[in-house]
Amino acid sequence: MVNKNIIKGFFILFGLLFLFPNPVFAKTYYYQNFGVEIFVNKDSTFDVIERQTYYLDGNFGFFFRDIERKDLDHFSDIKVFDGDGNLIPEGQLDISWKGNRKHIQWNFERRDFEKELNKQPNFKSKNNNLV
Numbered sequence: 648m649v650n651k652n653i654i655k656g657f658f659i660l661f662g663l664l665f666l667f668p669n670p671v672f673a674k675t676y677y678y679q680n681f682g683v684e685i686f687v688n689k690d691s692t693f694d695v696i697e698r699q700t701y702y703l704d705g706n707f708g709f710f711f712r713d714i715e716r717k718d719l720d721h722f723s724d725i726k727v728f729d730g731d732g733n734l735i736p737e738g739q740l741d742i743s744w745k746g747n748r749k750h751i752q753w754n755f756e757r758r759d760f761e762k763e764l765n766k767q768p769n770f771k772s773k774n775n776n777l778v
Contacts, residue, residue, distance in 0.1 A: 674704070674707070675702070675704040676701055677701070678699060678700065678701060678702075679700040679764050680698075681699050681700075682699075683696070683697050683698075684698075696771050697712070697771075699712075702763070702764055703762075704761060704762045705759070706758070706759050706760075707757065707758070708754065708755060708758075709755065710753045711750065711751060712751045713750050714749045714751070715748050716747045716749065717747075723772070724771070724772060725749075725751060726772070727751065727753050728771070730765060735753055739755060740752065
């Protein structure tokens with residue numbers, strides 16, 4: 648026979664879950680604007696500048712950009728700038744490969760954004776030769 652105290656405890660715990668549900672933090676983000684400039688160099692490399700404007704509503708602590716390698720030989724000289732043109736220090740960036748994609752992440756102090764447009768970040772890179 649099942650102990651009645653165990654059954655009571657189960658119902659009390661189950662009831663508390665409905666009284667104190669976990670809070671749900673909604674986040675909304677999307678690109679409001681995404682601009683790209685490409686400059687072809689005489690040595691067959693090309694420089695890319697991306698300017699992004701995010702719409703943000705919620706709590707965020709980083710921006711990121713994944714760039715697929717596709718037919719490119721490699722990426723180099725990757726730099727990230729804020730909306731005012733200030734270079735983001737390397738200590739705030741995580742740049743790595745995730746499969747066939749270069750993952751560039753700018754980490755900053757987590758904060759709430761309330762339906763804000765942010766003209767950041769700007770990504771600059773040198774890309775070598777199509778394979």
